[in-house]
Each structure stands twice: as C-alpha cells, then as structure tokens.
Amino acid sequence: MKTKLVNLLALAAALLMIGSAVFAHHGTGVSYDQTKAFTVKATVTEFRYANPHPQLFFDVKDDKGQVVHWSGEIAPNPAQLVQEGWGRKRSEAALAAGTEVEITLAPSRLGTPVGVINKIVSAQGESILGLTPLGNAAAEGGKK
Amino acid sequence: MSSRLWTLGAILVFSSVCLAQGRGRIMAGDPANANKPYDKHDLSGTWTRNGTPGGYGGGGTCANCGDRGFSNDVPPFTPLGQKMFDANKPSYGRNLGSPEANAHPEEHIGRRRAVPPANGTDPYQTCNPEGVTRALIYPDPVEFNVLPDKIMQQFEWTYVTRTIWTDGRKLPDDPDQLRWWGYSTAHWEGDTLVVNSNGFDDRTWVDHFGYPHSTDMKLEERYHRTAYDVLELTMTITDPKVYTKPWTSQLKRFRLLPKNGIKTVDGWTGLMEDLCAPADEVESFNKRVRDPAGGVIH
Numbered sequence: 001m002k003t004k005l006v007n008l009l010a011l012a013a014a015l016l017m018i019g020s021a022v023f024a025h026h027g028t029g030v031s032y033d034q035t036k037a038f039t040v041k042a043t044v045t046e047f048r049y050a051n052p053h054p055q056l057f058f059d060v061k062d063d064k065g066q067v068v069h070w071s072g073e074i075a076p077n078p079a080q081l082v083q084e085g086w087g088r089k090r091s092e093a094a095l096a097a098g099t100e101v102e103i104t105l106a107p108s109r110l111g112t113p114v115g116v117i118n119k120i121v122s123a124q125g126e127s128i129l130g131l132t133p134l135g136n137a138a139a140e141g142g143k144k
Numbered sequence: 145m146s147s148r149l150w151t152l153g154a155i156l157v158f159s160s161v162c163l164a165q166g167r168g169r170i171m172a173g174d175p176a177n178a179n180k181p182y183d184k185h186d187l188s189g190t191w192t193r194n195g196t197p198g199g200y201g202g203g204g205t206c207a208n209c210g211d212r213g214f215s216n217d218v219p220p221f222t223p224l225g226q227k228m229f230d231a232n233k234p235s236y237g238r239n240l241g242s243p244e245a246n247a248h249p250e251e252h253i254g255r256r257r258a259v260p261p262a263n264g265t266d267p268y269q270t271c272n273p274e275g276v277t278r279a280l281i282y283p284d285p286v287e288f289n290v291l292p293d294k295i296m297q298q299f300e301w302t303y304v305t306r307t308i309w310t311d312g313r314k315l316p317d318d319p320d321q322l323r324w325w326g327y328s329t330a331h332w333e334g335d336t337l338v339v340n341s342n343g344f345d346d347r348t349w350v351d352h353f354g355y356p357h358s359t360d361m362k363l364e365e366r367y368h369r370t371a372y373d374v375l376e377l378t379m380t381i382t383d384p385k386v387y388t389k390p391w392t393s394q395l396k397r398f399r400l401l402p403k404n405g406i407k408t409v410d411g412w413t414g415l416m417e418d419l420c421a422p423a424d425e426v427e428s429f430n431k432r433v434r435d436p437a438g439g440v441i442h
Binding site for chain 2: 030031032048050051052053055057071072073077079082083085086087090108109110112113114115116
C-alpha cells in the first residue's frame with residue numbers, strides 16, 4: 001500500500017514539475033520536442049564554449065551500428081555556466097574530443113540530427129555543465 | 145519509508161510553489177531585508193526579475209515579478225499596426241498551430257505564434273539591440289548607476305548602457321537621428337521616478353512576442369521603490385500609428401541583488417559580460433545548430 005502511495009506521489013510530483021516548468025517559461029521549445037527526449041551513449045567530437053550558446057558535437061551509433069553525427073545546443077551560455085562553476089577550462093577539459101559520455105537530449109521537431117541537450121553524464125557518473133536542467137532555457141525558443 | 149513520503153510531500157509543495165510563481169502569486173522581498181532603511185529616491189544597485197538564485201539565467205521570472213511579455217491586454221491595432229504585427233515572426237511563446245496554442249484562447253495571438261528561429265524574424269536572433277522595453281522585461285540583471293545629472297542603466301544581457309538624463313533637459317521634438325535606445329529624460333513625481341522617452345528606431349520589438357512600434361512611439365516608465373529590495377515598474381506606450389489607444393504594461397517587479405550576488409568561478413563579482421558576440425561565432429552556431437534544428441540546412 002505504501003509503495004503504491006509512494007509511486008502515486010512520485011508521479012504527481014513529476015507531472016507538477018513538468019507543468020510548472022512549461023508554465024514558467026510560457027511555452028515549449030520551438031525547435032525541439034521535449035516529449036521525445038532520449039538518452040544515448042556518445043563520443044564527443046567537438047565542443048565549443050561560445051556565445052550565443054555552447055555547442056556539443058558528437059557521434060552516436062544507431063540501431064544498425066551506423067555512426068550518426070549529432071549537433072547539440074546547450075542552453076545556458078558561458079555567462080551563466082561560469083556562475084554555476086563551469087568555467088571554460090573545466091568545461092573544455094570535461095568535454096574534450098574523444099570523451100565518452102551519456103547524453104539526454106530533446107531532438108529537433110523536424111527529425112534532423114540536432115537537439116537541445118538536457119543532461120550530460122561522464123563515464124564516472126559526474127553531471128557535466130549542469131546544476132540546472134540544461135534544456136530549460138532553450139524552451140524559450142532561442143538564446144536563454 | 146516515511147522519510148521518502150516526507151521527501152515526496154516536500155517535492156509536491158515545491159511544485160505547487162513553482163506553479164504559483166507562474167501565475168504571479170504575491171510575494172514580498174526577502175524577509176531578512178524587511179527592516180533595512182532605504183531612500184525611496186535612490187534606485188542605485190543591481191536589480192533582477194530572475195527567479196534563479198544568482199539572479200541570472202534568462203529563464204522564468206521570480207515570483208510576482210511579472211511574465212516575459214509587455215502585457216497580454218493588447219489594445220486593438222490600427223491597420224498599419226496589424227500589418228506590422230503580422231510581419232513579425234517571433235520564436236517565443238506557444239508554438240504556432242500547436243494543441244497548446246489552440247488550448248489557450250485567453251492569450252493574445254502574439255503569445256501563440258512561435259516558429260523556429262530559423263524561420264523567424266526576431267531582430268535579436270541576429271544580435272540587434274533589444275531596445276528599452278524588451279531589455280527591461282528580460283529577466284537578467286540591470287544595474288542602475290545614479291549620477292548627479294543622469295541615471296545609467298547597464299543591462300547584463302548584451303552588456304549595454306542606456307542613459308536617462310535628469311539634468312532638466314527636454315526631449316527633442318523631432319530628433320534627426322533615431323536611436324535603438326531612444327532619448328530619455330526623468331523627473332520625480334513624489335516617490336515615483338518618471339522616465340519619458342522618444343526617438344526610437346522602429347526595428348526593435350516591444351517584447352519577445354513580436355509586438356511592433358513605430359518611430360512615433362512615446363514611452364513612459366514609472367519606477368517606485370516599495371521596499372529595500374523591491375522596485376516596481378509600469379510602462380505605457382503611446383503610439384497612435386500602431387495602437388488605437390495607449391498600452392500599459394503588466395506590473396514588473398525587480399529584486400535587489402547583494403553586491404556579491406553575481407560571481408564567477410574566479411570569485412569576480414559584478415555584472416557578467418553577456419554578449420551576443422563575436423559575429424562569426426554566432427553565425428557558426430546558427431549554421432551548425434540553430435538552422436538545422438529548424439529544418440534549414442546550409
């Protein structure tokens with residue numbers, strides 16, 4: 001009984017959190033579809049710590065073993081990341097080319113291999129660049 | 145088990161607070177500042193409408209600070225105003241034609257017509273100046289530097305400075321050069337600082353939902369410091385070429401940030417240099433990420 005109650009509360013909490021985020025931002029990502037967010041293993045090919053948004057380029061193996069090259073937008077810009085402890089040096093070291101990471105991203109609504117990155121986790125389990133959900137700001141539809 | 149229940153209960157309460165914030169629930173400033181003395185005629189300091197702890201981030205605004213639009217109560221457009229409004233394709237708000245957009249007819253259509261930036265016309269996507277109203281609505285911090293003859297507003301996002309003259313001069317009747325940030329003067333009416341501006345370049349938008357204005361726009365801002373750490377702002381646009389009557393904004397409320405409220409990993413405090421620059425890196429981002437996300441492949 002308690003387990004069911006916990007699960008019910010967890011579901012309610014999750015729904016409320018999602019609802020509040022959407023409402024607070026007064027809309028959803030224009031280019032990206034958060035309802036189709038997914039998580040993949042990826043290999044970093046390039047990271048740009050730059051305005052108006054940092055960008056992460058990476059390779060992912062699809063279901064057939066073919067490598068697909070993805071482009072990822074990171075919503076917080078350097079001015080925000082540096083206040084959250086992710087300065088240029090630390091960020092570039094954590095996302096050097098060749099680094100294996102786990103990425104959660106919301107893909108383009110149009111099916112192109114581009115997405116807004118919600119979360120990056122290192123092989124050691126560290127959350128990279130993120131104290132806040134990375135994708136939230138992009139839900140505004142552009143820079144921040 | 146009971147601790148898990150308590151945790152989940154706390155999450156539920158927090159979620160409800162988040163929802164309330166979105167609906168503009170009334171909240172006072174920090175209770176710790178309740179008894180701090182302040183001068184109602186001194187607006188100096190760094191103010192923010194952002195709800196995140198550091199006062200930055202550009203996301204949602206803090207509780208009861210107003211939303212990210214000028215106002216949902218939009219006066220009827222003139223025929224020219226309607227034409228200008230229709231020509232603007234914003235990338236903020238609910239997606240054009242989406243179920244969410246159709247489910248909120250109480251929102252003006254300006255808030256329900258977002259398209260991907262790759263297909264939009266937002267001047268900000270090419271890093272053009274935001275202009276006064278949009279900059280004031282944007283939730284990143286703004287620093288007021290008060291000098292004997294003027295007030296300088298420095299906006300963190302775009303790191304731009306706007307000058308408001310308090311030396312008694314009058315606004316130019318018909319300025320030769322239109323300005324992205326207009327011409328501004330200010331005076332006190334009781335405890336309210338009244339700022340009047342004109343001479344605006346009409347390529348800026350009133351807010352990020354793409355509401356237009358003409359070069360004839362006159363803007364009045366009324367600032368009222370209601371507590372040590374609370375500053376309230378109401379704006380009114382008078383622009384008969386575009387709007388059939390004056391348009392008054394929703395109340396916008398700012399919170400005062402402590403001096404060390406914005407800090408880098410090196411411990412450097414003060415406004416960030418948050419620029420949409422350099423141009424080549426912005427162009428690279430647009431070509432490699434923004435545009436393909438919107439279906440435009442270069």
